[in-house]
Amino acid sequence: MKPRESSIMSSLVQRIARQALVTFRQPPHSFPEEHSQLLGLLSQVRAADLRLAPPGSRPPPPRGAPPVTYMHICETDHFSMGVFLLQSGACIPLHDHPGMHGLLKVVYGKLRVSCFDKLDRGPEPGAPRPSRPQVGALRRSVLRSSAEYADDSQPCVLAPDRDNLHQIDALDGPAAFVDVLAPPYDPDDGRDCHYFRVLQGAELRESHEREVWLMEIAQPLSFWCGTEPYPGPEVRL
Incomplete structure (x- = not known):
């Protein structure tokens, strides 16, 4: 194997992508062990593994720059992986991940991640899916958790039936996460992707479960x- 190919195959980012592919191309009920291995690899990743410049070395964003920037790493039919960069004080609004699993790993800075679940009963089996988002619809929901994450924290995990909606806020400066x-x-x-607003019942700094209404x-x-x-390092799948 050529040195460049060896470097690609041995990078932590490559190993995470390979493990994600192995994990998520299986039926969901059969991947607990593989999911655990993926969490273990992802918990190790740091900004240097992605060749991200430290936030203090990046020039100040120009006026009118987007509050959030995305760096695409790779995508297959089974999963996608990328990096989000948040300016100081930026927020990724409360949004959902229908039928999806997710992992979020901070690589620099600090984030508050507030996780919710809808409590409304889903559609009956065989019922047609709505053709478009129902803007203005109310959803009875529960705030599952609101926690702070830094580069030494374990990944934040979401599943189709648990912690599926979340809001992400950058705290005390810029932040980035895989x-x-x-x-x-x-x-x-x-x-x-659908967006929501909390109407009543919770402050996003609360860390305990509490019922809320989302619109x-x-x-x-x-x-x-x-x-x-x-x-960062090239990924081949």
Whole structure:
């Protein structure tokens, strides 16, 4: 094997991607052990593994720059992986991940991640899916947790039936995290991103479960996401 190929295959990012593929191409009920191995690898990743410049060395964002930037690493039919960069004080609004598993690992800075679940009963088996988001619809939900994560924290984990909605806030400066979603968003297959607002019943600093009402909203005008090239090791799948 050529030295460059050896370097690609041995990088931590490559190993995470390979393990994600092994984990999520299996039926969900059969992957607990593989999922645990993926968590173990992802818990090791740091900004240096992605060749991300430390936040203090990055130039100040120009006026009008997006509050959040995405770096795409890789995607298959089974999962997607990338890096989100948040400016100081930026927020990824409360949103869902229909039928999806997810892992979030902070690589620099500090985030507050507030996780919710809908309590409404889902559609009956065989019922047609709604053709479009129902903006304005109310959802009885529960705030599962609100916790702070730093680069030495374990990954935040979401599942189709637990912690599936979350809001992400950058605390005390800029922050970045690796994001793994399985399967990827696909509006044609019912996996579109919907946004919500908490109407009553909880402050997002609370750390205990509490019932709330959420209203589905259009994407907030204050939130948009730019893109940057991923500077880290190449991933081959």
